[in-house]
Amino acid sequence: MSISSWKWLFLINVPLGIIALILAIRFLPANIAHDTKPRFDLPSAVMNALTFGLLITALSGFAQGQSLTLIGAELLVLVVVGFFFVRRQLSLPVPLLPIDLLRIPLFSLSIGTSICSFCAQMLAMVSLPFYLQTVLGRSEVETGLLLTPWPLATMVMAPLAGYLIERLHAGLLGALGMVIMAAGLFALVMLPASPSDLNIIWPMILCGAGFGLFQSPNNHTIITSAPRERSGGAS
Template sequence: MNTEKSCKQTTNIDNRIPALLVATLASFFTPFMASAVNIALPAIGSEFAADAIILSWIPTAYLLASAVFAVPFGRIADIHGMKKIFTYGIIIFTSATFLSGVAPSVISLIAFRVLQGIGSAMIFVTGLAIITSVYPPKERGKAIGINIAAVYTGLSMGPVLGGILTHYLGWRSIFYVIIPLGLLVIALTSLKVKGEWAECKGENFDYLGSIIYGIAIIMLMYGFSIVPETSGIILLISGIIGILAFAMFELRVKNPVFEVRLFKNITFGFSSAAALINYSATFAVTYLLSLYLQYIKGFDALSAGLILVAQPAVMAITAPVAGRLSDKFSPGAIASIGMAITAASLYFLTFLDSNTGLEFIIVVLLILGFGLGLFSSPNTNAIMGSVQKRFYGIASATVSTMRLIGQMLSMGIALLIFSIVIGNVQILPSSYPALLVSIKIVFTICAVLCFIGIFASLARK
């Protein structure tokens, strides 16, 4: 695809507040669902007698589906309209949430989580692009900061409300409370958000590229889950080859589903790499600490949720401030400081043991939240500000893809270590020592990844 070719544009009606409102509400309940489900995993595992590996697939299936469909839907939104895809995404997400709440088995729950992940992909790739389209560059960092603050607020409320709901009403109630909010966003989008954004209307969709990408991502993630088996290693290598093949194919196709040439932009390329590394290193933290607090330390779901809220609460406060700062100062410099603070906090978590004090855990979570808040808004602003308007959809899809693949890889690392150290067994008191060893190993890997990410963040100039 010729990057200089101009795409057909639709009228951009200035309705910033309604657009920010619906995108921010959607950005709240999608991460809320993710963090709330994490806190409920022990209760889900108890009801269905699920082992550690199958239990891990409840959050992983959601991330995998989101990662597979984010890139195709980013392109579809550019062709057919961001508002349209955003609305359909909310409808699918809300429907899948209801089905997850009534799931009769762990396998059906995982299947409905896949459907929920598809809906979330449609939301992720359009919400940020809509905000970027309606806000001028001098106000964009602030708007992005508000949007990301909503993400972190969802993460904050997830462990707390998820713990309360699981404790008093059971884990299924976590899904039920989201349904009214989903219906509200559907109504607001239809009634209040005017206009449409389809910057590449009339262009062809790259079906073959989408299939290659989807297969490669599935092989990569499933391979992670069954390593160290030989078939897992083969799938892992095949997935990496598939990603490389996808990149080469996209360079040759006329209308690619993903504009690989954008990575020649130094700011775009290194900012995207920094986002990938950051999410790969940090997403599994809530999952790991949820298991640690409930199994190793003996807290119930409610108490564990109240402890875990420390991290995303600080993130929610820090993100808007960091977003405003990135409108005035170098986004890359601010994000690099955030990455360094995040790496330090992950290093501290490698010292966890059965006797670790609660004060230590809370302080480290506060530091981690501050680091992530400093990183995310400026880094996203750097990515979106480094491309022309006609590439906003692609850039938004890239932000979402880096986040989703990073989150997927983070859970993949946890799955890999759990498979090697614990094995395919239900988590019982006899396996607590192995669980603790697994958690410490994963945190060590994450700390090293984040340290490497500091250099990727600094390299963007």
């Protein structure tokens, strides 16, 4: 942001995406051919797009101060479309949105904890740049560098957690990861009025390490708790 416009944050992903596509075509194995292929469920796709599209539009409109009548109408249509969407998914053998898997207690619990962890991470990642720049007066470059320890710690801890899954219970690893992440978030909340870089960096490392230690075993639990033939939908 200090050397170019915000648009480059998105444009930089275009060449990276092209490289990833080329590597995937080159190295990933081909899909196994089946005698019968399930047909594309167009009604479910349309209702899915409408449901989540209306939700995002309504939330965005509320944040921008749009008419409450318009927002209420969007939410009403959202509820109606969402009802028929969920009803259709429950009646299909291979649904677009595998809601039926939520009947499995371990699966639904793992999904719930995953949602909570991502919400905690996103709330921190959205608010921290404003805090670092507006309150503490850090530059764009300094802000980016201070945020970097979180994803770096996640990158280091996630494969280690995947290795430990074979030796320790996934629930134990996930719980330990959540405790570490919560400790890091608490440390960020308790920052002094004028924190040093080190005061900010070590809680960020705790948050990233805890998130990485939690996600790998939790994702493993999500996949293994679903029936084998539904592993694609579970993921």
